[in-house]
Amino acid sequence: MKIEETFSVKQEDTEEQINMMIIKEENEDMKTEEIFRVKQEETEEQRDLMALKVESQELNEMEEKDQKMDAGTFYGRKELSVRIIPNNGFISEDSELEESDSDEEWTPERGDEVNNERSEEENESENDDGEDVPQQPKWKTSHGSSFPSYPEWQGSLPNADDILSPYQYFKTFYTDDILCVIVEQSNLYAVQVNPNKPLNLTTSELEQFFGTVLYMSLFGLPATRMFWRPASRVSQVADTMTLNRWEDIKRFLHFNNNADQPACFDDNFDKLFKIQPLITHLVSKIKAIPMSEKLSVDEQMVPFKGRSRLKQYLPKKPKKWGYKLMVLAGSDGIPHNFEVYTGKVVRPPQLVDIGSSGNVVLRLAQPVPQHKNYKLYFDNWFTSVPLQLELARQGVHCLGTVRSNRLPGSNMISDAELKRSGRGSFEEKTALVSNTTLHAVKWYDNRSVTLLSDYVGAHPVTHVQRWDRSSKAVIDVPCPAVVRDYNQHMGRDMIVVTCWLLYKRDCKCNDLTNAEVMPLYAFKSYIAQGLCKSGKSLEKKRGRPSGGISNEYEAKKMRPGFTAPIPVPDVRMDATGHWIIMDEKKGRCRVPGCKGTPKAKCRKCNTHLCFTSTSNCFLKFHTE
Secondary structure (H helix, E strand, O other): OHHHHHHHHHHHHHHHHHHHHHHHHHHHHHHHHHHHHHHHHHHHHHHHHHHHHHHHHHHHHHHHHHHOOOHHHHOOOOOOOOOOOOOOOOOOOOOOOOOOOOOOOOOOOHHHOOOOOOOHHHHHHHHOOOOOOOOOOOOEEOOOOOOOOOOOOOOOOOOOOOOOOHHHHHHOOOOHHHHHHHHHHHHHHHHHHOOOOOOOOOHHHHHHHHHHHHHHHHHOOOOHHHHOOHHHOOHHHHOOOOHHHHHHHHHHOOOOOHHHOOOOOOOOOOOOHHHHHHHHHHHHHHHOOOOOOEEEEEEEEEEOOOOOOOOEEOOOOOOOEEEEEEEEEEOOOOEEEEEEOOOOOOOOOOOOOOOHHHHHHHHHOOOOOOOOOEEEEEOOOOOOHHHHHHHHHOOEEEEEEOOHHHOOOOOOOOHHHHHHHOOOOEEEEEEEEOOEEEEEEEEEOOOEEEEEEOOOOOOOOEEEEEEEOOOOEEEEEEEOHHHHHHHHHOOOOHHHHHHHHHHHHHHHHOOOOHHHOOOHHHHHHHHHHHHHHOOOOOOOOOOOOOOHHHHHHHHHOOOOOOOOOOOOHHHHOOOOOOOEEEOOOOOOOOOOOOOOOOOEEEOOOOEEOOEOOOOEHHHHHHHO
């Protein structure tokens, strides 16, 4: 009995232990399941957050993509392929119109599609609603040869009383106030980098720096240090400034205070903050230039292959990599407004919204006087019916190549039919919208091109000469008036070229011949010489001399009878640093009419001049 009781007690204890172990295991399993469930819930929450984050990033990328001024993304994805007319395996170079940056056809966005099958009654009923819906043009085929009267230009260009020197033209843009801003900000940045080594830049040194940069663009050596090396030394650069000083100015050159730049996530963040004062100054100067009648809007590349978020790639431009500028310029090449492409642009509230490309034209055309019958030209990336109607409302006439999908309801003749009709065939359609007559002309040369204008149509038709490969002869091809007008006036280091173009316009006003007009390279060299020497003293600074042996070598190459060139008037009459020195050899006096051979010479001009009691050619040379 005792053994049985003992066995039963042990058995009960064992069962209790087993039950306790089972309960413990169940508790552990429950804890494990709870921990797993909590972790699983946390994982699901993280996945949801990641999904929301990815979705928001995709939405932001889509918004940025829509806001970029890209013809491919702005006008929708490419859904329809356009059949290219065969041209016998080659692309002719004698086409009347130059190729645009984008010749592809794009389908409009779904919201902008126009159903050509809808009846006119439905369109009129929709336009009668309270919403401000732009009226769609109703195109009609033009069969007559009549053409609209040409709108006479009501503006004028001022007559140039005198022709300035190249240096004076340059100083009209780079005035003393902007030079002082550059000097102040450069000195400030040098102190911010290293307070123990101030730059101490002056406006005279800054002008000399710009002058050496212009000289470098003329000589075109592959590295800047080669201008100071003995084997490739250029005296115009090396004698103006030492290499170390030139590199210090280049390193610390600044236009704005970095401490005032907003953060990248700030609403006021500007990608052009560091150069914004210079851009604002130059835009204000070129806006003040009197405009000619014919103006054009186009893209311009500033070549650059370094690292920059603003760098663009345009494969159909001569310079494919660089900064992209949108420029308003006259038919003579003089710019009147420009903006640097940075992506997203805030539209001014006073301008209507007609799309990214059209808004560019409206922003650039703000300085154009309204209701003066100015003519504005642009290519098919900008042209649209709403843009032409808005410019017509401002009294500015316009003309441009246009894509076929931006002429809703026009039903222009197909390319194949035009090709069968022969080279020079065209079709014209007109539409009256808001008291503005639009002329759409499709013309076939080597390929078809469509133009849209509000002041000129196809007539009068003239003829242009083209080379015909089949007959191996020059033939006359009919050319509509709108094509001829576009080719004559559609769409040039920017400020220097602008100065030269202003100089050419003043020469034309003063009836100078082409042979008397200074070429661009000579004009640029005179600007560089004026910047390096005008108003500057050429006293040698302390430090190791650069290139003394080279100067001696150049002196040995001189032959008897060699005449040193006369400096430009900006250097000759600046009354700075002109000192008389006595040369070992005599030289012919450089004053016209004087036959003296003095030893006296000007140290700065390096020119022999008489300086006696009876003949003071030195004073005459530097004052007249």
